[in-house]
Every structure is written in structure tokens, then in C-alpha cells.
Amino acid sequence: MIIGVTGGIASGKSTVARAFAALGIPWVDADEVAREIVAPGEPALAEIAEHFGEGVIAPDGSLDRRALREIVFGDAAERRRLEAITHPRIRERLIAHLARLQAQAAPYVLLVSPLLFESGQQALVDRCLVVDVPEAVQVARTAARDDVDEAQARAIVAAQMSRQERLDRADDVIDNSADEETLAPRVAELDRRYRAAGLPPSA
Numbered sequence: 677m678i679i680g681v682t683g684g685i686a687s688g689k690s691t692v693a694r695a696f697a698a699l700g701i702p703w704v705d706a707d708e709v710a711r712e713i714v715a716p717g718e719p720a721l722a723e724i725a726e727h728f729g730e731g732v733i734a735p736d737g738s739l740d741r742r743a744l745r746e747i748v749f750g751d752a753a754e755r756r757r758l759e760a761i762t763h764p765r766i767r768e769r770l771i772a773h774l775a776r777l778q779a780q781a782a783p784y785v786l787l788v789s790p791l792l793f794e795s796g797q798q799a800l801v802d803r804c805l806v807v808d809v810p811e812a813v814q815v816a817r818t819a820a821r822d823d824v825d826e827a828q829a830r831a832i833v834a835a836q837m838s839r840q841e842r843l844d845r846a847d848d849v850i851d852n853s854a855d856e857e858t859l860a861p862r863v864a865e866l867d868r869r870y871r872a873a874g875l876p877p878s879a
């Protein structure tokens with residue numbers, strides 16, 4: 677069984693994944709795979725340079741994410757072009773990583789992805805676990821962690837899928853608005869259900 681873990685920026689996906697990992701559950705990070713497939717030497721990077729120009733390649737040969745973001749931001753056609761280059765490769769590599777983990781006989785595995793619903797990766801998982809916090813908490817945690825002020829953090833949150841839309845698509849929800857210690861018993865409860873039943877009853 678594969679559990680998709682998703683949530684908005686700074687909702688606590690990695691924190692939740694680490695809590696499952698402490699119980700022996702392995703996970704694949706879709707963000708990490710998205711970076712892997714555009715590393716120097718990867719065919720996706722060459723295609724990106726071909727389509728978007730050498731201006732998106734940094735002097736050291738890596739992808740200049742900021743330059744690329746500036747091109748695709750607000751340009752739906754260019755964004756779709758970028759996704760057409762990256763999404764199939766991300767998907768292919770996620771499937772390979774997940775298969776490798778499953779071959780290690782884990783009781784179940786996690787696919788942690790900020791864009792589980794938006795990218796079609798939901799099709800790779802049996803069940804979706806949404807990490808949920810109020811938007812004000814997301815904004816505060818983003819501003820505390822990243823190099824952005826609260827207004828910028830609010831704009832990032834506003835540009836993402838809404839909290840309600842995510843909750844509507846969830847099979848299970850984990851509330852991460854309290855401290856990390858509060859998370860542990862809820863993770864343990866979900867872990868028991870995932871191990872026991874293969875598939876737990878709907879949340």
C-alpha cells in the first residue's frame with residue numbers, strides 16, 4: 677500500500693514523514709525527485725535549455741530555478757510546456773523509487789508530495805493523507821523558516837490549492853497546528869490502521 681502525504685507550504689509534510697519514519701516506514705520525497713530529474717546530465721535539463729534558452733542554465737551547469745520561475749510565472753502555456761518536460765520523468769522515477777521501497781517488504785510506504793493532487797501523482801497512491809494547518813499557521817511557519825516576509829508568505833499560500841479543496845480530497849487528515857509532540861500519537865494511530873487493515877475505513 678502506498679500512502680500519499682500532501683499539504684500546503686510549511687504544513688508539516690516532512691515533519692509528519694519523519695514521525696512515520698521513526699516507526700519504520702520509508703518514504704519517497706517527490707520534491708527531491710523533481711530536483712533529481714533536472715540535475716546536470718539529465719535529459720530533462722537539456723530539453724529545458726533547448727526550449728527556454730541557455731539563460732536558465734547557471735554558470736556551473738545547474739538549472740537556474742529563479743530564471744526559469746520568472747519565465748513560467750504567470751505564463752500558463754510556458755508552465756505547461758515545462759510540466760510536459762518534467763512531469764512524466766518525475767512520475768517514472770517515483771514509480772521506480774516506490775517499487776524499490778516496496779521490494780524491501782515495508783508494511784506500507786509514503787509518497788510525500790506538495791503537488792499530489794495538482795500533478796496527477798494521486799494516481800500512484802492508494803490513499804491520501806492531508807497534513808492540515810490553518811493558513812495563518814502556514815504563513816507564520818513559512819516566514820520563520822524561509823527568507824520571505826509575512827506578505828510574501830501569504831501570497832505563496834494564496835497561490836496554492838485552497839485548504840478546503842485539499843481537505844475535500846483527503847482520505848485521512850492529520851492536524852499539525854499544535855506542537856510536534858501532539859503529532860506522535862496521531863501518527864501512531866494512523867500507522868496502526870495502515871498496518872492492520874491494509875486499507876483503513878474512511879476518515
Ligand code: ATP
Pocket residue numbers: 683684685686687688689690691692790817818821852853854855856859
Ligand atoms: P514544504 O513543503 O514547504 O517544504 P513541509 O510541509 O514539508 O514544508 P515541514 O518542513 O515539515 O513542512 O515544516 C515546515 C516548518 O514548520 C519547519 O520549519 C518545521 O520545523 C515547522 N513545523 C512543522 N511542524 C511543526 C509543529 N507541529 N510545531 C511547530 N513547528 C512546526
